[in-house]
Amino acid sequence: MSAEQRITGRTGILFILADPVAHVVGSDRLNARFAAEGLDMAVSPLHVQPKDLAAVIGTLRLLQNVRGFGVTIPHKIAVMPLLDAVTPRARLIGAVNFVRRNPGGRLTGDNLDGQGFVDGLAASGIGLAGRRVLQLGAGGAGRAVAFAVAEAGASALFIHNRTAARAQALAEAVGAAWPGCAAASGPDDPRGFDVVINTTSMGMHEGDPLPMDVGRLAASTDVAEIIMTPALTPLLVAAQARGCRISLGTSMLDAQYGLVKQLLGIPS
Amino acid sequence: MSAEQRITGRTGILFILADPVAHVVGSDRLNARFAAEGLDMAVSPLHVQPKDLAAVIGTLRLLQNVRGFGVTIPHKIAVMPLLDAVTPRARLIGAVNFVRRNPGGRLTGDNLDGQGFVDGLAASGIGLAGRRVLQLGAGGAGRAVAFAVAEAGASALFIHNRTAARAQALAEAVGAAWPGCAAASGPDDPRGFDVVINTTSMGMHEGDPLPMDVGRLAASTDVAEIIMTPALTPLLVAAQARGCRISLGTSMLDAQYGLVKQLLGIPS
Structure with missing residues (x-):
């Protein structure tokens, strides 16, 4: 925090709701x-x-001086029925990660994870329009990323998940929401894809296996992570070694700042 | 706020409850x-x-990461029945201005206004033990100051108030709690007093009359304020001109920091 920030009665107050809380650094x-x-x-x-x-x-x-609040694990789904409205993308994803408090107390929930991820990719020089994307993982974060990837204009989205039925269900939901994107479940083979996105937690802990066979990565394939710690996961290290362009998981957080301001109605 | 303060999930969170809130700078x-x-x-x-x-x-x-909260206008009295315990001095004063949140959620209220004021006097070189004090005003702040002045060992406390019955009632309560202090209501004549304390709001707004006749102030009399804005009230300016030692209202706030830490169990 810079020396200029001073918290007074005129300050717009925001929170981040979490349990546990000790690891939270987004604030x-x-x-x-x-x-x-x-x-x-x-x-x-x-x-x-x-x-x-x-x-x-x-x-x-x-x-009355609270402008909104972020919502993180384990509250992203449970918060939804407690709000007055959620955005269409939050409804699709099935989870909320930021809430705007409107004057009078009305609460509007949004999910900035997927859009933040896509904006983070763009900031790393990785576009999605017309491109073929392989996504690893179909969990909570994966849901947010998948809808945003389709919304950003990917021509195809293949989702690989350990439990294939979950990948299948997510692909069907994405295809229904964004018919222009050919969405399907599939194997974790990156050949023929323009972008590979890891949304699993593999790479977070030392000794984790790689989330896919990096030996099949072409230098022309861009590789992106949602894991933030470590910033450079083994997958990203391997991708860099093969000449791939990469995007760090922290890019997503950086990009969410602009989206938070937008949600809160703060001029950019 | 210095560049070192960073608010994370490990930070102890405190609040100040107020209505209105825009003027709050204590945070x-x-x-x-x-x-x-x-x-x-x-x-x-x-x-x-x-x-x-x-x-x-x-x-x-x-x-669970909230350590406590300050309470200011208009909540200082209303908060009392909502707490699990209040300190004896808060009970005497009849108001709480800071609450400790204990692990598990138990709330303990205290009133640091009076002790903060007395500590602020001490920081300005003004002691109270064995001294004769004239206090102007018997409102909410006046109650806090009066009990603390008696607790600090003043030999006599005379209280002047526009509504004399209120001064009388406060003096009786102070005398009952601190029999060593001769407490009484009386006129606003500062002659014969070692310390004069203004706890009225006179001097806060331009054009306010002086809270007493400064022409009767001896240079040996110390003069203290609870008004914080302006820091130098007309009373303090006049007292300084007559050679009196003075103590600013802001001294009280500065001194309260140590008391807040003590209440929260933070080692000094």
């Missing part, structure tokens, strides 16, 4: 960006247990 | 002090309407 990232732009906003994490979520959300409606 | 003062000492704590104001106080307090119990 610091957002505060640094707000301070750098001279915006009078401040973000604090709140440690909220699942049993208390409804009560906390009810109180956040009442706090 | 910034506390944050600056925490940052200067390298303490991982962050304070944000919360705009809480009186009708919402009970709900907000109930939720603050649930938030």
Whole structure:
């Protein structure tokens, strides 16, 4: 946080709801960006247990200097029925990660994960329009990424998941929402794809197997991660060694800042 | 706030509850002090309407990374029945201005205004032990100051108030709590007093009359204010011109920092 940020009664207050909370650093990232732009906003994490979520959300409606709040594990799905409205993309994804508090206390939920990921790719020089994408993983983060990849104009999205039925279900949902994108479940073979995206947690812990066979990666294939720690996963290291363009998981967070401002109605 | 303060999931979160909220700057003062000492704590104001106080307090119990909260106008009295315990001095004063959130959510209220004021006097070189004190005003702030002045060992405390019955009632309560201090209501004549304390709001707004006849001030009489804006009130300017030692209202806030840390169990 820069020396310019000062939290007073005029500051727009934001929170990040999480359980556990100790690992949360998104508040610091957002505060640094707000301070750098001279915006009078401040973000604090709140440690909220699942049993208390409804009560906390009810109180956040009442706090008139609160502008909104981020929602992270384990609250992204449970928060939805507690809000007044959610955006179509959050509805599709089935999860909310940021909520705008409107004057009067009305709460609008959005999901910035997928769009943040796509914007992060763009910031790394990786476009999606008309391209063939292989996505590894069909979990919560994978859902957000898949819809955003299709929305960004990918011509094809193949989803590989350990439990194939889950990949199949996600592909069908994406294809129904974005008929211009040929979505299907498939194997983890990267040959013939323009972009490979890892949305599994493989690479987060030392000793994890690689999420796919990197020996099949062509130098022309772009490789992206959603894992943030470590920033350079074994997959990205291997992809770089083969000459691929890469995008770090942290790019997604950086890109979400602009989306948070947009959701809160703060002029850019 | 210094460049060192960063708000993460490990940060101890504090609030200041107020309505209205825009004028609140105590959060910034506390944050600056925490940052200067390298303490991982962050304070944000919360705009809480009186009708919402009970709900907000109930939720603050649930938030596990919240360490406590300040309470200011108009919540200092209303908060009392919502807490699990209040300190004897808060009970005497009849108001709470800071609450400790204990692990598990139990809330303990204290009132640091009076002790902060007395500590602020001491920091300005003004002692109270064995001294005769004239206090102007018997409102909410006056109650806090009066008990603390008696507790600090003043030999006599005379209280002047526009509504004399209020001064009388406060003097009786102070005398009952601190029999060693001769407490009484009386006129606003400073002759014969060692210390004069203004706890009225006179001097806050341009054109306010002086809260007493400064022509009767001896150079040996110390003069203290609780008004913080302006820092140098007309009373203090006049007292200085007559050679009196003075203490600013802001001294009280500065001194409260140490008391907040003590209440929260943060080692000094």
